[in-house]
Amino acid sequence: xxxxxxxxxxxxxxTILGGCSDYGKIFxxxxxxxxxxxxxxxxxxxxxxxxxxxxxxxxxxxxxxxRDSLELTYVKVAYCYFYLKAYEDASTLFKDFTYKFxxxxxxxxxxxxxxYCDYMSVADYDLDQVNTIDIINEIQEFMNAYPDxxxxxxxxxxxxxxxxxxxKKAFESVNQYFQISEFKAASAAAVLALKSYPDIxxxxxxxxxxxxxxxxxxMNSIESKRIERLEKAIDLIDDYLDANRSAGxxxxxxxxxxxxxxxxxxxxxxxI
Numbered sequence: 001x002x003x004x005x006x007x008x009x010x011x012x013x014x015t016i017l018g019g020c021s022d023y024g025k026i027f028x029x030x031x032x033x034x035x036x037x038x039x040x041x042x043x044x045x046x047x048x049x050x051x052x053x054x055x056x057x058x059x060x061x062x063x064x065x066x067r068d069s070l071e072l073t074y075v076k077v078a079y080c081y082f083y084l085k086a087y088e089d090a091s092t093l094f095k096d097f098t099y100k101f102x103x104x105x106x107x108x109x110x111x112x113x114x115x116y117c118d119y120m121s122v123a124d125y126d127l128d129q130v131n132t133i134d135i136i137n138e139i140q141e142f143m144n145a146y147p148d149x150x151x152x153x154x155x156x157x158x159x160x161x162x163x164x165x166x167x168k169k170a171f172e173s174v175n176q177y178f179q180i181s182e183f184k185a186a187s188a189a190a191v192l193a194l195k196s197y198p199d200i201x202x203x204x205x206x207x208x209x210x211x212x213x214x215x216x217x218x219m220n221s222i223e224s225k226r227i228e229r230l231e232k233a234i235d236l237i238d239d240y241l242d243a244n245r246s247a248g249x250x251x252x253x254x255x256x257x258x259x260x261x262x263x264x265x266x267x268x269x270x271x272i
Contacts, residue, residue, distance in 0.1 A: 027053060032061055036073075043076060052080040071101050075110065082117060091117035112151045115139050119158045122165070136162050164201075171202040178209050183217035187236070207243060208250040211236035215257055219264070227268050230261045237261075 026038045035054050042051035055077045062070035078093035094114035098107050118135045139155050139162075146152075170193045177186035190210035193200065200206065214236050218229030237258045244251055 023050060027057070032058060036069075039076070043080070046083070048080040048083045052077065052084070055080060071097075071104055071106070074100070075106060078110070078113070082113065085120075087117040087121040090114075091121070108146055108149055108151075111142055111146075112149070112155075115142055115155075116158070119162070122162065132162050132166055167197055167200045167202065170197060170200065171206065174206060174209055178213055181216075183213040183220070186213035187211075187217060191236075204240075204244055204248060204250070207236075207240040208254075211240050211254065211257070212250075215261060218261075223268060223271070227265055230265055234258060234261055 023038070026034055029035070035058055039051045039054035039058065042048075042054070055073050059070060059073045059077055062073055074093065074097050078090050078097060081087075081090035081093060091114045094110045094117065097104070097110045098114070101107065104110075115135070115138055118131075118138065122132055122135060136159055139159055143149075143152055143155050174186060174189045174193055177183075177189055187210050190206045190213065194203065194206050194210065211233055214229065214233040218226055218233050221229050237254045240248065240254050241251065248254070
């Protein structure tokens with residue numbers, strides 16, 4: 001059940017149980033002016049849970065005959081959902097606002113808030129990051145549309161944070177293969193991550209896993225496949241050394257591993 005449905009069931013119950021309270025009377029009443037005053041009072045007190053049902057009623061009423069009042073109420077409803085951390089609902093409402101009130105001075109604010117809600121709803125780095133790139137693209141589109149907006153610095157921060165999540169997810173996926181000795185998959189995933197994210201902060205570690213996993217994969221292969229797979233490991237070692245030279249954290253290991261591979265290939269060629 002969506003957050004919105006849960007919320008209204010909860011407040012319907014509260015209204016029934018508290019029908020004699022001032023809030024209950026206002027909620028069930030017909031006076032829009034009183035409802036708005038109470039909603040604004042509760043909103044100012046950050047009692048968004050009780051302000052929201054009143055704003056929702058007013059939004060429905062204003063939709064019929066008061067365009068200016070509807071605009072204000074629409075924004076308040078969206079912000080109530082935002083402050084209640086119902087980010088998906090809030091995002092939908094902020095986006096709807098930009099479609100319905102294209103000439104409003106609040107369009108830029110609501111466009112940003114829709115993006116911010118999407119940003120806040122992104123899964124942690126260890127979960128699927130499929131939507132993260134879409135959100136980065138949406139933020140970039142906002143920045144292109146409003147290059148002078150005061151939100152640009154925040155947008156840059158959001159993009160940096162989202163990219164960091166993607167990079168961390170990519171590295172952890174590769175490292176997990178390596179740790180459970182799935183060497184073929186680890187090397188292939190490391191190479192793919194390096195191609196997909198050339199600016200990834202974990203670049204050197206991925207280069208290390210790429211060659212080390214390929215080396216271990218080759219050494220554990222049958223003799224007829226070992227030379228080919230070890231030669232690929234040499235290529236990956238050379239890539240690592242070209243990128244990091246002697247300053248690389250794993251440069252001594254890369255050099256040592258390369259010597260081991262050459263000895264192994266020489267021995268295999270003598271046997272074969």
